[in-house]
Amino acid sequence: MIGMSYSIDAEDLLERFCRYVRLDTRSDPHSDTCPSTPGQWQLLRLLETELRDIGAADVRLTAEGYVLATLPATSPNAGAPRVAWFAHVDTATELPGGAKPIVHRKYDGGAIVLPDDPAQQLTVETTSHLRDKIGHDVITASGITLLGADDKSGVAVVMSAAGHLLRHPEIPHGIIRLCFNPDEEIARGMTKLKLDELSADVGYTLDGEDLGEIDFETFSADAAVLEIRGVSIHPGWAKGIMVNALRLAGSFLSALPAEVSPERTAGREGFIHPVEVEGNADRCTVRMILRDFELAGLAAKRAAVEKVVAGLRIVEPRAVFSLKFSEQYRNMRYWLEKDMRPVELAREAVRRAGLTPISTAIRGGTDGSNLTARGLLCPNLFCGMREVHSPREWVSLQDMKKSAETLLHLAELWQESSPS
Numbered sequence: 001m002i003g004m005s006y007s008i009d010a011e012d013l014l015e016r017f018c019r020y021v022r023l024d025t026r027s028d029p030h031s032d033t034c035p036s037t038p039g040q041w042q043l044l045r046l047l048e049t050e051l052r053d054i055g056a057a058d059v060r061l062t063a064e065g066y067v068l069a070t071l072p073a074t075s076p077n078a079g080a081p082r083v084a085w086f087a088h089v090d091t092a093t094e095l096p097g098g099a100k101p102i103v104h105r106k107y108d109g110g111a112i113v114l115p116d117d118p119a120q121q122l123t124v125e126t127t128s129h130l131r132d133k134i135g136h137d138v139i140t141a142s143g144i145t146l147l148g149a150d151d152k153s154g155v156a157v158v159m160s161a162a163g164h165l166l167r168h169p170e171i172p173h174g175i176i177r178l179c180f181n182p183d184e185e186i187a188r189g190m191t192k193l194k195l196d197e198l199s200a201d202v203g204y205t206l207d208g209e210d211l212g213e214i215d216f217e218t219f220s221a222d223a224a225v226l227e228i229r230g231v232s233i234h235p236g237w238a239k240g241i242m243v244n245a246l247r248l249a250g251s252f253l254s255a256l257p258a259e260v261s262p263e264r265t266a267g268r269e270g271f272i273h274p275v276e277v278e279g280n281a282d283r284c285t286v287r288m289i290l291r292d293f294e295l296a297g298l299a300a301k302r303a304a305v306e307k308v309v310a311g312l313r314i315v316e317p318r319a320v321f322s323l324k325f326s327e328q329y330r331n332m333r334y335w336l337e338k339d340m341r342p343v344e345l346a347r348e349a350v351r352r353a354g355l356t357p358i359s360t361a362i363r364g365g366t367d368g369s370n371l372t373a374r375g376l377l378c379p380n381l382f383c384g385m386r387e388v389h390s391p392r393e394w395v396s397l398q399d400m401k402k403s404a405e406t407l408l409h410l411a412e413l414w415q416e417s418s419p420s
């Protein structure tokens with residue numbers, strides 16, 4: 001093995017993780033505030049306090065809910081790039097947070113029954129990757145909440161790695177910037193972050209699953225909103241006059257190409273996904289998301305939606321259809337393929353941690369999608385989370401430890417490099 005081998009304090013990592021997942025930090029897409037929910041402030045304030053306790057510099061909680069801090073350089077290489085580590089404090093909207101974490105020490109390979117809902121079980125037959133974790137300390141929730149390993153495993157990993165570097169100034173690294181952010185799950189994680197305040201040259205989100213995973217290719221994403229205005233009249237004398245917006249919404253949905261849907265696509269295929277219909281016979285709104293790895297594919301999906309609407313305009317000229325698209329995020333590969341150094345150094349760090357680097361195109365976006373498009377190259381690294389957004393979410397302590405050790409190697413690797 002090249003370089004040093006590092007050992008993160010696993011019990012410290014576990015305690016941190018359990019402390020963070022007990023807080024309910026579920027985000028809310030219907031809220032206009034940032035963070036979107038008050039629960040997220042609890043964890044942000046806790047992290048602010050803990051960062052001061054471990055001796056981080058420049059600790060600050062911004063008015064928009066970003067915790068920023070610095071690990072001062074220990075390397076004489078003053079020109080070493082400044083590396084930022086990111087993790088999001090919010091949890092997915094589908095289920096409550098506020099987990100009661102259960103630690104299954106030295107997992108024996110048997111069925112894990114979640115006590116608050118015994119119908120929820122994890123077995124090596126039905127839970128992918130669980131068989132590989134026999135002998136590990138596996139952490140689950142109790143059955144009625146998320147565990148919140150997405151992304152509190154990332155938060156705990158960043159805090160543990162930061163604590164380790166502060167206790168071991170003999171490990172050479174350049175300036176490391178830390179950022180804990182709200183609202184990743186509602187795709188607003190980075191919208192209020194000021195890059196000049198962050199002051200980093202390169203970044204990594206800790207928000208991935210598989211051991212050794214380095215993501216640098218994500219979907220490109222648009223949202224679409226179709227508003228349909230019908231013609232209202234008392235139904236008793238509506239014949240020949242009424243135009244029912246709800247029936248038009250139904251026609252629209254059934255005319256969308258069914259095979260281009262999340263439930264029928266995988267791998268590198270994109271989709272059109274209606275997510276919400278709201279309204280009444282007079283007017284209603286259909287909200288959709290469009291996804292594709294390539295911009296040309298995304299444009300084709302916009303065109304497919306436009307074509308369906310154009311057809312309805314001909315069928316029902318008395319209705320008013322208004323269709324609007326908006327950009328959500330773009331595939332980070334477009335920027336990273338011009339400078340693969342952040343990915344290559346992450347691969348080397350993964351190898352030094354004794355793992356095999358893997359990269360797959362991820363069918364989603366990350367906070368790094370936004371940052372990369374704004375000029376801060378930001379791949380996504382694994383932190384061990386599994387079966388996220390589900391009551392059966394779980395994580396292995398040993399995998400989180402590997403993630404933190406990868407970060408230490410990465411810190412060291414960047415200080416060996418010169419400024420770009």
Ligand SMILES: [Zn+2]
Binds near residue numbers: 088150151184207
């Ligand atoms: Zn996440």
